[in-house]
Amino acid sequence: MAKRLTLYIMVGLVLGIVVGAVMHATLSAEAITEANKWFKMVTDIFLRLIKMIVAPLVFGTLVAGIVHMGDTASLGRVGAKTITWFVGATVVSLVLGMVLVNVLQPGVNSGLDLSRAVGSSGIDAKHVDVFTTITEMVPKSIFEAMANTTMLQIVIFSVFFGVAVTAVGEKAQPIVKGVDALVEVMLVVTNYVMRVSPLAVFAAMTKAIAANGLGILWTFGKFIGSFYLGLGLLWLTLLFAGFLVIGPRVGTLFGYIRDPILLAFSTASSEAAYPRTLEALDRFGVPPRIASFVLPLGYSFNLDGSMMYMTFASIFIAQLYGIDLSFGQQLAMLLTLMLTSKGMAAVPRASLVVIAGTMAQFGLPEGGLVLILAVDQFLDMGRTGTNVVGNAVATAVVAKWEGVLDRPDPAAITTPAAPSGTTARPRPDAFEVLDRPGNA
Numbered sequence: 246m247a248k249r250l251t252l253y254i255m256v257g258l259v260l261g262i263v264v265g266a267v268m269h270a271t272l273s274a275e276a277i278t279e280a281n282k283w284f285k286m287v288t289d290i291f292l293r294l295i296k297m298i299v300a301p302l303v304f305g306t307l308v309a310g311i312v313h314m315g316d317t318a319s320l321g322r323v324g325a326k327t328i329t330w331f332v333g334a335t336v337v338s339l340v341l342g343m344v345l346v347n348v349l350q351p352g353v354n355s356g357l358d359l360s361r362a363v364g365s366s367g368i369d370a371k372h373v374d375v376f377t378t379i380t381e382m383v384p385k386s387i388f389e390a391m392a393n394t395t396m397l398q399i400v401i402f403s404v405f406f407g408v409a410v411t412a413v414g415e416k417a418q419p420i421v422k423g424v425d426a427l428v429e430v431m432l433v434v435t436n437y438v439m440r441v442s443p444l445a446v447f448a449a450m451t452k453a454i455a456a457n458g459l460g461i462l463w464t465f466g467k468f469i470g471s472f473y474l475g476l477g478l479l480w481l482t483l484l485f486a487g488f489l490v491i492g493p494r495v496g497t498l499f500g501y502i503r504d505p506i507l508l509a510f511s512t513a514s515s516e517a518a519y520p521r522t523l524e525a526l527d528r529f530g531v532p533p534r535i536a537s538f539v540l541p542l543g544y545s546f547n548l549d550g551s552m553m554y555m556t557f558a559s560i561f562i563a564q565l566y567g568i569d570l571s572f573g574q575q576l577a578m579l580l581t582l583m584l585t586s587k588g589m590a591a592v593p594r595a596s597l598v599v600i601a602g603t604m605a606q607f608g609l610p611e612g613g614l615v616l617i618l619a620v621d622q623f624l625d626m627g628r629t630g631t632n633v634v635g636n637a638v639a640t641a642v643v644a645k646w647e648g649v650l651d652r653p654d655p656a657a658i659t660t661p662a663a664p665s666g667t668t669a670r671p672r673p674d675a676f677e678v679l680d681r682p683g684n685a
Contacts, residue, residue, distance in 0.1 A: 265454025310537030311407025352564025550631025
């Protein structure tokens with residue numbers, strides 16, 4: 246089923262581009278607007294289904310990972326290694342974006358009509374200052390955090406909850422069993438939801454192409470091409486860094502996470518790829534206790550594609566308007582983006598929100614953001630797929646550092662959390678469960 250799903254997603258992606266191009270060429274603007282309401286509805290329903298499952302899945306997997314880590318010393322050691330990798334990857338991503346945009350200079354003599362860049366971008370940047378960002382990392386209610394799918398707040402509560410369960414010990418075993426069962430159930434629910442993904446991919450691509458046409462890609466060709474070149478270099482950098490730690494198996498890892506990358510790319514949603522990435526890492530040989538701990542943290546602290554885009558887009562806008570930013574100003578912008586980007590992962594188009602706030606701080610015209618909004622869907626696809634690569638490599642590296650990276654197992658997925666000192670019970674792929682006779 247998993248291979249068929251990949252094929253269906255690719256078919257949906259291609260059909261969406263074709264149908265969108267035909268609609269743009271043959272229908273009036275009013276007809277396209279009306280039709281896109283239906284396509285938007287399909288995409289929104291799918292993303293709402295994803296949000297429905299992500300919060301309990303992140304909570305369950307992260308708590309299970311902490312509980313089965315064994316002790317607080319192991320938790321602290323794994324946490325320190327994880328954050329070390331995340332900080333390094335974030336710095337590399339931001340610096341790479343800054344270097345490439347200065348070398349390639351896609352905004353210089355671009356030929357774009359700046360008269361289009363008037364008015365407000367509609368991006369709310371009021372929550373971008375460092376103090377507000379740090380404050381809002383801490384949840385005031387776990388129910389509010391789950392309702393809003395505020396990832397970092399869910400992560401923080403889950404860490405407290407998991408550590409507390411570990412401290413309570415034997416008395417908390419019923420909760421441990423309940424969390425393990427919750428993860429099992431949510432993985433099956435996830436695979437029900439994933440069956441809708443090809444239709445959502447088709448709708449998302451049709452809507453984007455129908456509204457803007459393929460011509461928009463040519464208009465912003467230098468910007469888009471330069472950014473995707475940067476993403477390619479970032480992928481090579483991440484995979485090379487992974488190679489230095491886990492060796493040639495990094496190539497195998499790429500094969501395992503192909504499906505999550507494609508899903509993230511086509512839906513422009515990191516959340517949509519989270520469950521499939523978790524399963525792919527399990528098959529690759531990353532113990533569930535490591536994957537369940539590192540991956541949720543990565544969705545708040547290690548969005549490598551988004552990091553690179555922030556410096557790239559901010560300096561690109563300065564180039565469009567002929568604003569010369571000194572090295573010191575660019576360095577200050579990089580540090581600002583590094584701080585304000587944390588905790589923004591759950592905000593729709595989070596990268597744009599952070600960029601808008603940074604532009605205001607450095608006196609860049611908001612109209613530049615209006616221009617790149619036209620192609621942000623296509624850029625968002627690339628940076629979201631890159632986020633999956635970065636988090637998968639990070640999780641595998643931490644497992645290797647801990648000396649617990651197992652051999653790949655293409656056939657079975659072990660339980661996400663087995664009690665310490667026991668053997669994990671093999672479980673079938675949830676797709677296999679769904680495909681058995683008598684299951685819908």
